[in-house]
Amino acid sequence: MGAIITLSILGIFLLYLGLYRAKNALLPVTIVGALVALGFILFQWNEEAVPLYHGMVLFDRYALAFSALCMLATILILLLSKEYFRTISDNIAEYYCLIVFSLMGALLVTAYHNFAMLFVGIEIMSVALYILVGIRKNDPSSNEAALKYFLMGAFSTGFLLFGITLMYGAAGTFDLGELRNYVMTTNEISPLFYGGILLLLCGLCFKIGAAPFHFWTPDVYDGAPILITAFMSTVVKVAAFVGFFRLFSMVLVPLSEFWTPVLLTVTIITLFVGNITALVQTSFKRMMAYSSISHAGYMLFAIVSIGAASAPSILMYASAYCLASIIAFATLIAVKRKTGSEHFESFNGLAKREPLLAFILTIAMLSLAGIPLTAGFIGKFLMFNNVMGNYNVMLLVIAAVNAAVAIYYYLHVVVNMYFRDSEEPLEQQIPLTNAYKVVLGIAAVLTIAFGVYPDVILKLL
């Protein structure tokens, strides 16, 4: 709970800093605040978890682990932000403040124990993001993205609320513990409840960008500033997914016969839509958007075949995915600053100009593709393993075909970096600040470390 209070105070404090034009203090204060919040989470690790505030939130290990992941990802993204925000807007304080608020919403979503908190968390997280996506006021694509995201987001929240209401109508409670009791003990579960499940499922699929509710994802990811895209596709996506998983694992497991076919269909469509559309993209950023859809599909495996091993495998997969995405977007920012374009062609010849940067991006791509000794491989292995545990061989074969398709577009950028020459002269190096080097280094080392010794993550949960 300390973490959430810290972040709320931090957000307001940042606004005051902006008011008094203390621009240079913004980043250090945000980072320190986030680290303090992270400290609160780590200290809570060994404490016994009880639902707080009349069962509103429950910081169990599961919530703590994912909160820590979200905060680490945010800190890495914030480290990248120093020059980035200055180049696109004057009001930097709002950025930091909104990101911090959004992060706080994400924490609530990972730890909710009551539907009211789920709703509040998702709204805090999303409302901050609606503004962040559209923060480049003069850029039409940014505006379009913000409007699209807002309309779609509001729409999906509507679904979510409908679902919650129907479930409340059937069970008479918002509390996850009592809902579980209702599901376990009632012989005749009201049809309203089933309707509620379906609507909730739609709403949550919107949030994680699973097909066929994914249509907003590419445009919003494409139109938003790159760092915000990085934040959305890592922290927000993971948090929404964790909320999804929490509901299903805590409450809806006994009804799995009802929702598994639905979710299975969603998963398969998501895999194919994400992978096949990503194949034909010419923009790296858009490719990452579609790839994030397909990764949502892989993560859904853990829910489709829900069990004891699901939580650790989601943590592994989400960590691998966050690290690789942060590397990818950080590199994209650096490259775009140099070439002004987000297309694959702008990566041409990067290996000759910046061998280390190219190497790190290659690690990230291999991790996303699931090549051994990277964290992504372990994540994929665990997800496949979960599905096989459920004897769902067909789904596994579909996943395998998709993994093979995915390698094609992940290698695309590697091909551009290593095997194609750029038209610009070789001396044109990309200036990287120390913060970039630190972030890229940490993310690359962690990707390899989790891949070589995954027990670090797997033993947590």
Add this chain to the structure above:
Amino acid sequence: MDNLFILLLIPVVAACLLCVVKEPTRARWIALLTSLLTLAFSIPFLIGFVPDASMQFEQSWMWIETLRLQFHIGLDGISLPLVLLTNGLIPLIVLSSFGKRYSGVFYALVSFMQAGLLLVFLARDAFSFYVGWELALIPIYFICALWGEGDRIRVNLKFFVYTFLGSIFMLVALIYLYHQGVVKSLEWESLVSLNLSEDAQRWVFWAFFLAFAIKIPIFPFHTWQPDTYTQAPAGGTMLLAGIMLKMGVYGLLRWLLPIAPFAVLSYSHIILILCVIGIVYASIIAFKQQDAKRLVAYSSIAHVGLIAAGVFSWQVEGIQGAVLQMVNHGLSVVGIFFIIDLLQERTATRSLSAWGGFAKPMPRLATVFLIILMGAIGLPLTNGFIGEFLLLKGLFDYGVWYATFGGLTLILGAVYMLRFYQKTMLGHLQPDAKPMIDIKGHELLVLSIITFFTIFLGVWPKAILGLSEAAVVNLLNQIKF
């Protein structure tokens, strides 16, 4: 000294070291020294190896405790020849590149690939095996695409996606097997003692077979191979043909045969027919080639087709022949690709029509080329003879017709290889030919070593067969029906 983990570690450390070396001369010397060091470290295994069926020098650590996956390596009679082949060929491949100016990254990738290959040949846990299997693919992709020629980007992307598709199905099968045991594990011993139902074996067979058949490659999964071999740099082609395709055959022996014996037996007719088609088809295409490298690429399909057929013949002779012929093929194909590379450097072409008459200005090359070529064809007293004889004996015991058509490889091989020799070495020099310098220095050294082993293994094949015999007999005996 006989620590397998150290053997795996040296190439990895060497790769990290070589990454930072920019200067070509220094890079290649460091690469040569480290690869010789690896070779030196593999000698204690040869000396200390007891030629029986047991698994020796085993080392095992818990890798992922939550999943009970081990890092388990060991050596037996089937893997030892391949480990020796890998560690013996890598120094030769490094040495053969001394005429070029590669930076340290090239050699780093070679070393890294060596580590992956060794892990494949040593792994006793399917998880470790899969990791090695994929790790060997990444460096060779970069070697071929960075230093290749022609349409290298498209060709190598096809190669990568193709092989990755195969291996991901193998991963699916491995995960399936992981869930079959009472105690979940991917240890070789527990996978072999699973007693899978016949249906389960059938589909496990196809999943594994796809991965191995693409790697070997067995007809009709070979379409990536000629292009990739042709467009790759000489060193890359040697790695691909000399060592990498042995991963596939080794996989058949180590994993597929013991895990899915029923399926192997019931499908062996189909597979053998595919192998034989591949042999004849590739030989005929090889005969029509004008590009020397492409010719050898197709000949390689024919040769490994016979090796795979030997494995599926389910006879001691066939499998023994396969083990021996893997080593032989590695030697001869590295030699021949090196000779093609030498000639290409001197004449700036690979077209057979532009070659001819090289025997006169290059007598030393003509001699070693002839011996290596005879080894590839399978002339008595060269290594290829013993290998092909054993393979055909195995096939004959399985079915006469397979041996008849498989035996065509000897005749057809002689036809296209002698045509190759004739078009290169005999006849007259082209009127506008540049003056040719005979091989010397590192070129002579590499080819002499290969020539020596071509004859040595032809005269005393027991050097390899003795190592593997007990393990092969045991492999066939322990398969339960």
